[in-house]
Amino acid sequence: MxxxxxxxxxxxxxxxxxxxxxxxxxxxxxxxxxxxxxxxxxxxxxxxxxxxxxxxxxxxxxxxxxxxxPKHKSNRDQCYCFKCHVPRIPAWNIVDYIPITLTGGNLCGLCPVCCTLIYRRIALANLPVLEGIFEVTILQAEEHLMDSARPCPNDTFEKEP
Ligand SMILES: [Zn+2]
Incomplete structure (x- = not known):
């Protein structure tokens, strides 16, 4: 840096x-x-x-x-809130980890002040450190992919014998 x-x-x-x-x-x-x-x-x-x-x-x-x-780079325990324009510690220290690539993804929490979603891009390798700070729920990337690729429920229904 x-x-x-x-x-x-x-x-x-x-x-x-x-x-x-x-x-x-x-x-x-x-x-x-x-x-x-x-x-x-x-x-x-x-x-x-x-x-x-x-x-x-x-x-x-x-x-x-x-x-x-945010060049005065946000601390490990903070995500940047684009609404407040400052780094915030996610409410209740609860965050989701949303994988984006095989090596990294977004931490997503809630701004304790304005309640918008706040994000922080992190490397997957840093996740263990963050799990020591936050209560992290790891979301599956496949879930998102499957959601978007999944056909409309009606289609499945019609294919039933
Ligand atoms: Zn905020």
């Missing part, structure tokens, strides 16, 4: 009142286009019902500010 050593995107060249395509943002900030798309997937607002996808400068700046804030 050496700060300042990595090439930092120059956020100052983003103008609040301009629109940018994914290409523009990538070029201006010197990041990969994939990175910009990932930002869109993780909450950067974008106008994607037109081609090319447009991002408002103001949204981009807001998104950056929001992401930049």
């Amino acid at each position: 050496a700060n300042g050593k990595t090439r930092k995107p120059n956020w100052r060249c983003i103008k609040r009142h301009r629109n940018y395509t994914v290409d523009d943002v990538a070029r201006k900030l010197g990041v990969a286009k994939g990175t910009v798309r990932r930002w869109i997937n993780t909450g950067l607002p974008a106008i994607d019902d037109i081609r090319p996808t447009l991002i408002l400068g103001a949204d981009l700046i807001e998104f950056h500010k929001r992401r930049a804030k």
Whole structure:
């Protein structure tokens, strides 16, 4: 986590009142286009019902500010609340672990102040440490997959002999 050593995107060249395509943002900030798309997937607002996808400068700046804030990195026992804009200790110290990849996932708890869901991305390897702090319920990734792939109950019903 050496700060300042990595090439930092120059956020100052983003103008609040301009629109940018994914290409523009990538070029201006010197990041990969994939990175910009990932930002869109993780909450950067974008106008994607037109081609090319447009991002408002103001949204981009807001998104950056929001992401930049928890840099005084949240402690192990905290998840970031996007509503309160501060790291919070999940209510009752109860969290769910939702696997996303084979090696990591999200801790999900409840903000004790505003009651929104708060998340924290963690590596699966760190789960044992967190289980010492929280009461962790591990959700199965397959459950989610099966849910989305499962046919409508009516279909199953019709296939019955
Ligand atoms: Zn909150």
